[in-house]
Structures are given as C-alpha cells and as structure tokens.
Amino acid sequence: MKVHFIAIGGSAMHNLAIALHKKGFEVTGSDDAIFEPSVSRLARYNLLPPEYGWYPEKITSALDAIILGMHARPDNPELLAAQQAGLKIYSYPEYIYEQSKDKLRVVIGGSHGKTTITSMILHALQAAGKAFDYLVGAQLEGFDTMVGLSDAPLMIIEGDEYLSSPIDRRPKFHIYRANLAVISGIAWDHINVFPTFENYIEQFATFINTMEPDGTLFYAGNDEVLEKVIAGDNSAIQKFPYHAPAYEVNNGVTTVLFEDEKYELQVFGEHNLLNLEAARNICNQLGITSHNFYSSMRTFKGAARRLELLGKSDSTNIYKDFAHSPSKLKATIHAVKTQFPERKLVACMELHTFSSLNKNFLGEYAGCMDEADTAIIFIHSETFFHKKMQPYEESFVRSTIKRPDLIYFDQPEKLKEYLAKQELTGKNLLLMSSGNFGGLDLTRLTEKLLG
Structure with a gap:
C-alpha cells in the first residue's frame, strides 16, 4: 500500500x-x-x-x-x-476505521477523561497479555507511538468530538461505529465549531446512534446533562451508568476498596476514580476480572501531562496538567485540594485554546478556580495574534472570571519571576494548560522552586 x-x-x-x-x-x-x-x-x-x-x-x-x-x-x-x-481521500479517523472495521472497536468519548480512560484500558490489557490496536491522545510510557496497528482482533480508540478534516465536518467519534463505548461526561467545549451548548450536546446523542446495533455503552452516572441524553435515546444498545468506587485517602495516597481487598493507586482525584470505573467496566467486557484490573492499576502512573508530578519535597508537590476547559480545571483543582487538604494550593492556568480565549465563552470559567487559595491566569500576549483573534484587556478577564484576588500575567518572564519568588512550604503548585506557558521550562522552574 x-x-x-x-x-x-x-x-x-x-x-x-x-x-x-x-x-x-x-x-x-x-x-x-x-x-x-x-x-x-x-x-x-x-x-x-x-x-x-x-x-x-x-x-x-x-x-x-x-x-x-x-x-x-x-x-x-x-x-x-x-x-x-x-x-481516495480519507480523514485520519476514516482511515482508523478502515484499519479497524473488522475488529472489535472500543471508543472512549466525553468532554473530559478520554485520554486517561483509554490509557488505563491499554495498561490493563498490556498487563493481561492481550493483543490490541489503539489510538490515544498522548504519548504513553511503554508505547512507542500514539497509534498502534497490527492483526489484533481488538482496537481501543480515544474518540475526539472535534472535526475530522477540512472537508469532512463530522466529529471524529461519529466515524468509528463503536461496539463498546464510554461517555465520560458532557461539558461545553470547542465553541469555534459548536457555537451553542445544545449543538455540542447533539454530537453525543449522534455518537450513541452511530454505535453498532448490538453495542454496549457505559456512561458517567453523576452527569445530569448526560443522563438527559441517555433518557432521550431510543437506540437498541445496552446502556449502563458507572460511579466512583469505594476508596480512602491516607497521607496523600488513594486506595480503592473492593471485595475486602485494597488497591493502592498512583493517581488520585474523584475524576480519576470515575475514569477508573469506566475503564474497569470496559475491561470486564474484554475478559479482565475486576481483581486483575485493579491490580494492574497499582502501577498505572497516569497519561502524560495529566496531573503529572514535576517534583516534590516533604511539604510541596508541583504538578502540570493538560486541563484547559472549565470542567477539567475545576476537577483537577478539586482533586489536588482533597488529596492534600492540609496544604494550600497555588493554581495557575493558561488560556490558550480558541474556546478559552473566546469572549463569549470566557464566562464559563467563572468559579472554576474558587477552591484554589491563590489563583493565577496567564494569557501570552502573542496568543491572540497567532490565533488571529481580537485581544481583550486584563480588566475584561477580571470582571468575567469574578475573583477579586485574581493574579494576571501576559508575559512568560513575569509569570516565571512571580512563581520563582513563591515560598511553597506547606503548599502545592498546579500548572494547567494545553499550551506551554509561552515556552517556560517547567522542569527547571520546578528544580529552582524545590531547590
């Protein structure tokens, strides 16, 4: 070929x-x-x-x-x-389908958690010695590429809802025709493509209807918007909600409790526990017992840039996270605060995507950083120019986010200078962006802060 x-x-x-x-x-x-x-x-x-x-x-x-x-x-x-x-011209999701049309296709959809759920499934399948193909949205430890194709009878696909190509305006996850699927939740994103929340929600209803007739869907049972979508669906597929498992947190470590067994995890946060259950339900369908799944999760370190630990001392942890949409920011901040309730949290987010920088969408971020003790927003001054968007003033950000003590930077060096002066004893630092904070070397910054 x-x-x-x-x-x-x-x-x-x-x-x-x-x-x-x-x-x-x-x-x-x-x-x-x-x-x-x-x-x-x-x-x-x-x-x-x-x-x-x-x-x-x-x-x-x-x-x-x-x-x-x-x-x-x-x-x-x-x-x-x-x-x-x-x-013959394919979008890449069309070509992924072409390569997997004779396989059992597992598609992980939702506004958040897709990469983590997919990564958990891949980790468990690898631990069980099962053959599989995959498409995942991050570089994973133990995997050379983000796409794997072979003669395996199974393919695990992270199902993005963004458009397929410049000439194919369908969301990617509409193309895969899932046999097994997950929807992790619905929270408005991609405003440049889906201008209303109702339009965005429709994409998930359509996704359900693209599933194979004998398919099975697992969905987050705590999501009210998703519950309404499920209630309005008349397709013949099976639909099952999932919820977070029983767990405990001791000394900053989360442990899952299941059938008198304890499984200590390296990841944490209520959103990751929900991700865990989505992955477990899929793995059960693929022949992996709950015990074997939870056992494999003891060595799961998380996907790249998803609550990734940059460094730590006895009293401080520094994380970077891919979070950029309102729901992801809120969930990530809540995770760190609840995991370390005795520590204050300095949270810094970069507005970087088309949606996050859209004036009509910015209000969705109001309240997202309320749990942080110190809240910082960074918008690189060059971002509007690169994205050919009309810039707005700091005052607009402050009035829209509605947090009086908000700290704002638009120059990476100014942000670096501020963070370098922070006394982080008894505090955690959380850096959230789908970008790179104007090119800041976060590894060197972490070394300086902890040194």
Missing part, C-alpha cells in the same frame, strides 16, 4: 504515519511547518519530508490513498490535485 499524508506533522497524523510505516506501508507526506517532537520522530523512521511546502506533483495515480490532516486548508494544492485525479 502506498499512502500519502497531507499535513503529516500533526500529532495524530505523524503517529499514524509511523504506525503504517511499521506495518509495511510505503508512506510519504508533506507539510508547510513541522515542530518537535514530530520532526525527530518522523526523521527516526525516514518519514520527514525533505522540504516543507505543498507539492502537487507528489500526487500520482500510484498512490492507494491520501490521508488529509486537519491542519490543511480546503484549497490545499495537494488536496486539489488528489480530488482532480479522483484518488
């Missing part, structure tokens, strides 16, 4: 390219800009384009398929050439 990637440098795209290369496909690709870690990873497999840009002459009848990334525009020269030549 000869496959060409248009916009090969994307996070999911370059991982799929590597996975197909490992499977023996002949893979080529183009992009107008590629950044780390994609550059190094593509180069390692000799898949890095020799020059950046779009080259319609690469599109020939010898290609079996074109895979189109979200980064490309509808008028992309290579895309136009492929359309004119009548070549």
